[in-house]
Amino acid sequence: MHNSIPAEESGARIGYIVGGGLRENLRVRLTVPAQQVQEGSFVVVESGEWLFHGLVTDLQLGATDPRFADEQSEARFPAELANLLHGQTLYTNLEMLPALVLERGPDIDSPEYPRWRDAIDAGLREQPRPVPVKTVPPHHAPVRMAGPGDIAEIFGKVDSKGNFVIGTTREQGHPVCINLDKFIQRSSGVFGATGTGKSFLTRIILAGLIHYNHASVLVLDMHNEYGFDDTASDTGMRVIGLKSKFASRVRVVGLGKGALVRGQAPDFNLEVAETDIQPEDIELLTRELNLKETTPTTLDALTSSYGRDKWFAGFKRLRNGAVIEDDSGKKIPAPDSVAAWANSVGVNVMAAEGLYSKLGRVFNLSYVVEKPAIDTVSEIIKSLEAGQHVILSFGDNVSDLDYLLVSNLLTRRIRQAWETRTNEFRSSKKSEPRPLVIVVEEAHKLLNREMASQTTFSTIARELRKYYVTLLVIDQRPSQIYDEVMSQLGTRVSGWLGDEDDIRAVLSGLAGREALRGMLAHLQPKEEVLLLGWGVPMPLPVRSRRYDDTFWKDLLGQTSSLPKRQSDDIIKELGF
Numbered sequence: 116m117h118n119s120i121p122a123e124e125s126g127a128r129i130g131y132i133v134g135g136g137l138r139e140n141l142r143v144r145l146t147v148p149a150q151q152v153q154e155g156s157f158v159v160v161e162s163g164e165w166l167f168h169g170l171v172t173d174l175q176l177g178a179t180d181p182r183f184a185d186e187q188s189e190a191r192f193p194a195e196l197a198n199l200l201h202g203q204t205l206y207t208n209l210e211m212l213p214a215l216v217l218e219r220g221p222d223i224d225s226p227e228y229p230r231w232r233d234a235i236d237a238g239l240r241e242q243p244r245p246v247p248v249k250t251v252p253p254h255h256a257p258v259r260m261a262g263p264g265d266i267a268e269i270f271g272k273v274d275s276k277g278n279f280v281i282g283t284t285r286e287q288g289h290p291v292c293i294n295l296d297k298f299i300q301r302s303s304g305v306f307g308a309t310g311t312g313k314s315f316l317t318r319i320i321l322a323g324l325i326h327y328n329h330a331s332v333l334v335l336d337m338h339n340e341y342g343f344d345d346t347a348s349d350t351g352m353r354v355i356g357l358k359s360k361f362a363s364r365v366r367v368v369g370l371g372k373g374a375l376v377r378g379q380a381p382d383f384n385l386e387v388a389e390t391d392i393q394p395e396d397i398e399l400l401t402r403e404l405n406l407k408e409t410t411p412t413t414l415d416a417l418t419s420s421y422g423r424d425k426w427f428a429g430f431k432r433l434r435n436g437a438v439i440e441d442d443s444g445k446k447i448p449a450p451d452s453v454a455a456w457a458n459s460v461g462v463n464v465m466a467a468e469g470l471y472s473k474l475g476r477v478f479n480l481s482y483v484v485e486k487p488a489i490d491t492v493s494e495i496i497k498s499l500e501a502g503q504h505v506i507l508s509f510g511d512n513v514s515d516l517d518y519l520l521v522s523n524l525l526t527r528r529i530r531q532a533w534e535t536r537t538n539e540f541r542s543s544k545k546s547e548p549r550p551l552v553i554v555v556e557e558a559h560k561l562l563n564r565e566m567a568s569q570t571t572f573s574t575i576a577r578e579l580r581k582y583y584v585t586l587l588v589i590d591q592r593p594s595q596i597y598d599e600v601m602s603q604l605g606t607r608v609s610g611w612l613g614d615e616d617d618i619r620a621v622l623s624g625l626a627g628r629e630a631l632r633g634m635l636a637h638l639q640p641k642e643e644v645l646l647l648g649w650g651v652p653m654p655l656p657v658r659s660r661r662y663d664d665t666f667w668k669d670l671l672g673q674t675s676s677l678p679k680r681q682s683d684d685i686i687k688e689l690g691f
C-alpha cells in the first residue's frame with residue numbers, strides 16, 4: 116500500500132496502459148464500459164513510486180480482428196462467447212494527455228518507507244510535489260479515475276488557506292480549487308460565448324476574493340450587474356449583488372451626479388473633472404468618434420496653448436464658426452472662435468473645427484464637469500488602498516464612449532497611485548501596497564489590437580504584478596483581444612466557445628493546444644468551464660459552482676475554518 120491517497124479517496128480502476136509516448140498521448144485499454152469515462156476526465160496512472168496525472172483526450176473503438184468489428188457476429192454466438200468478444204477482440208482505447216507526475220514514495224509497509232519519509236522531514240529530500248511529465252509509465256500500469264484525494268493533491272485541499280472551490284469534476288462531482296493568491300499574481304480571464312455563465316462565475320470568484328481579503332477589487336461594471344441585486348435575464352430569478360453580502364466592504368459608485376444604479380442610490384457618485392481629461396484619452400476614442408489623422412497635431416497645439424490640464428476646458432469654451440464683422444463689414448472669425456485659435460497657433464482651421472464638432476459628444480457628457488463636488492477619483496483610490504472594494508456602475512451611461520473614456524481615465528490614475536506606492540515600498544519608506552484586481556467586462560473594447568498600445572490596461576496586463584495591479588478580463592470574443600495581452604493571462608477560465616479564432620485565442624501560449632481545442636468546443640453550453648493556464652496545475656474541465664443561497668452559506672457560514680486549522684496544527688505539533 117502506498118501512502119499518498121487512501122483507497123476511499125482514489126477513484127475506480129478503469130484500465131491499463133497499452134502504448135503511446137510523450138510526443139503522442141498515452142493509450143489506455145479500457146476495462147469498464149466506455150460510458151463511465153468521457154473526454155476531459157481526470158485520470159491517474161499508478162506506476163510504482165510514481166503517479167501520473169492526465170486528461171482523457173479521446174476514446175476510440177478498436178478490434179484485434181477487423182472482421183468482428185464489421186459484423187454483428189455476437190448475435191450468432193452464445194452469451195458467454197459474445198461477452199468475451201466484447202472484452203477481448205473488440206475493445207475501447209482511450210487516449211490520455213499526461214500532464215503531471217507526483218512522487219508518492221515507497222510502499223508504506225516497506226522498510227524503505229521510513230527512510231524516505233525521514234529524508235523528506237529532515238529536509239534532505241524535496242517534499243513531493245507534482246512536476247511536469249518527462250517520462251512514461253510502463254506497459255500495463257493500472258489506470259484509474261482520479262478520486263477526491265488525487266484532485267486535492269493536485270489542485271489543493273478545499274480547506275487550505277487561499278484555496279477556493281470554483282467547481283466540481285464533471286463525472287463524480289469532486290470539488291476543484293483554484294488558489295486565489297496565485298490567481299491575483301497575474302492577470303486572468305473568464306471567457307465563453309454569450310450565456311455560458313461568465314458573469315455568474317465572475318460573481319463567484321469576486322465573492323471568493325473579497326471574502327479571502329488579500330486583494331482589493333475594482334469592477335468596471337458596464338452593465339450594472341455586480342453591485343446591487345439583479346434579475347437573471349433567462350430565469351427571472353433574483354441574483355444577489357456583492358453589495359448585499361459585503362455591505363460595509365463594497366462601495367458602489369454611480370457614474371454621474373444623482374445617478375441611480377438599479378433604482379438604488381450608490382454610495383457615492385463619480386464626476387470627472389475637465390482637468391482630468393488628457394489628450395491621450397481623446398486619441399483612444401479615435402474609432403469611436405471617427406477622428407481624423409490630423410487629430411494628434413491639433414491636440415498637441417491645444418496642449419501647448421492651454422496646458423495639459425486646461426486644454427479641454429479651453430477648447431470647449433471656444434465657439435465653433437463664430438464670426439464678427441470687421442471695420443469694413445467683412446465677416447471674420449470671432450476672437451473666441453475655433454478658427455481664430457487655429458489661425459493664431461498655425462493649425463489647419465478645418466482640422467480644428469472638425470475635431471471640435473466631433474468632440475461635441477464629449478463636451479456634452481453630463482458627468483464631465485468643471486469642478487466635481489468631491490474628488491471621487493481620489494476617494495476611490497483611498498477606498499481601494501484601505502482594503503475596500505469598488506464597483507463602478509455606469510448606470511444609464513452605457514455607450515462605448517462612456518466605457519472607454521471613464522475606464523481608461525480611472526485606471527490610469529489608479530495605476531499611477533499604485534506605482535508611487537510601489538516605489539515608496541521599494542525604497543522601504545512605506546508598507547507593501549495592497550494588491551488590486553481590476554475587473555473589466557467586455558474587455559476587447561479596451562484591449563483590442565488597435566488600442567493595446569494606448570491603454571493603461573494593456574500595460575497592466577503585460578507588466579505582470581510589478582505594481583501590484585492585475586486585471587480580470589471577461590469577454591465573449593477573446594479573439595478580439597490583442598494576442599500579446601492574451602498570452603500574458605495566467606489563469607484562464609473558459610466556457611463553451613464555438614468560433615475557431617476565439618478558441619485559438621484562449622489557448623494561446625499553452626501546451627497541448629490540439630487536445631484542449633476539442634475539449635473547449637465540447638463543453639456544455641452553460642455552467643461548464645475549462646480551467647487553463649499558469650494559474651492552475653493542469654487543464655481540467657469542471658462544472659461551475661452554482662451561484663445560489665447554498666454558495667453564500669458555504670462561503671460566509673464557514674466559521675469553523677480557523678479552529679479546524681488550529682486543531683490540525685496541534686495534531687502536527689504532537690507529532691501525529
Ligand SMILES: Nc1ncnc2c1ncn2[C@@H]1O[C@H](COP(=O)(O)OP(=O)(O)OP(=O)(O)O)[C@@H](O)[C@H]1O
Pocket residue numbers: 307308309310311312313314315316347348349350591641642659660661662663
Ligand atoms: N454558476 C451559475 N450558477 C447559477 N446559474 C448560472 C451559473 N452560470 C450560469 N447560470 C445561468 O446561465 C445564465 C447566463 O449566465 P451569465 O449571465 O453569467 O452569462 P454570460 O456568459 O455572462 O453571458 P453574456 O456574455 O451575454 O454576458 C444565467 O442567467 C443563469 O441563469
Ligand SMILES: [Mg+2]
Pocket residue numbers: 313314315
Ligand atoms: Mg455577462
